[in-house]
Amino acid sequence: MFILKRTDVEITTVQHPNKDQQIPVLNYQGQTFRLMKMFSAQQAEEARALWRDLTDNKGKACVLLEESDRYSVWGKVRLDQLLGEAHGGCDTRLQILTQACLLVLQAVYFDIEDLLGARQANSFEKDLIKIFQKSKFPQAESPEAVKTLLTLNLLDSLHISPWQETHLSTLLQELYKLGKGYFGNTSFAEGIEEILESLSAEERDLFVSWLSQSGLGKLWVMN
Template sequence: MFILKRQDVEISSIPHPKRDQKIPILTYQGLTFRLISIFQANQEEEARAFWRDLTDNQGKACVLLEEPERYSVWGKVRLDQLANEAHEGGTDATPPMLIQACLLMLQAMYIDIEDLMGTRQAATFQKDITEVFRQGHFPQTESLDAIKQLLTIDPLSSLQTPPWQEAHLHTLLRELHRIGKTYFGKSPFAERTLEALQDLPAAERSRFSTWLNRSPIGTLWR
């Protein structure tokens, strides 16, 4: 729909209906857009391809925002629609199961790298993921201890999942696939990573698979 620069738009935030956090909102010529996914500064080609797929192939009204430190894709939304979601119980709150499943995949790749390539490569992977969290402004990833916990503590036994939105999950899984290719090349790392989902109950595993296949990054993990 649009490719815009930071000076072309206004970015604000509104309170999350269920959590103590904010939902970023982009405004352009009276239209409002909600964050879908974030790309790093060196991923212009991937950002444009993602944006074109949403607009040309899926018919969605989206904005590609170009900034010096990142690219981001935003989908058109009405503020009254967000208010109705909050009033009706909210489709905005990300189901904890989706976050847990993504963390299982993250941990599976981390363990795979450590087992196959050693602790030095595992430490490098941790640095790569830390940069993904920083660029994507992931909540509760501000410290090295917090990131270490995300990589090591069983998300199914944890009392609280991080308050990530679906845009964060899309970014995490897209970057996880990109990083996996740098470490494993053409070996079938995606299949091994997805095996971690066997830890989920069957119903939740099926629900996550449906969500993943319908998401903008689903084709990467098929």
């Protein structure tokens, strides 16, 4: 999206809802960005590679901040969303888990579309609709709603309505079954860290911990 210098932006902080620490926030031309990953001065190419991958390949709204002693990649968020995290930790937790699960869902969908073609992708959408309708997923029971979930820019989304943990567990269980049926193997479920790169380290840790505790870690394997 942008490559910026320190003089181009204002960096402030907001209080983390559950920990005694501050969350860095970058402000640029009325837009708000949250720190995703920090790099040393010697890691310039790594920082640019991550920024290009997120913006060009994954459609994320990100900025690369270049400073004399370091580089950092920031993802766009709504300020009221960040400030809202100071209230209702449970809702925040569910929103993060929902976002992570949707990232996994989109990754599987795009792999099916890229590797197996549009016809199989359309079939996958229809299978998802049946799953969402059967399990009564909120705001996800129509073809239009499913299409939105599969193509929504999750990092730049104005709002992601959180689902309950039972819905999230059902989604990952059924998605695993679908993926295995479409691909004929389970390699799609291995090493999913790359899918979660657009999340902050804290958000990834939360999702991985939940994945392990729920027993789903046996299906979706982390490297």
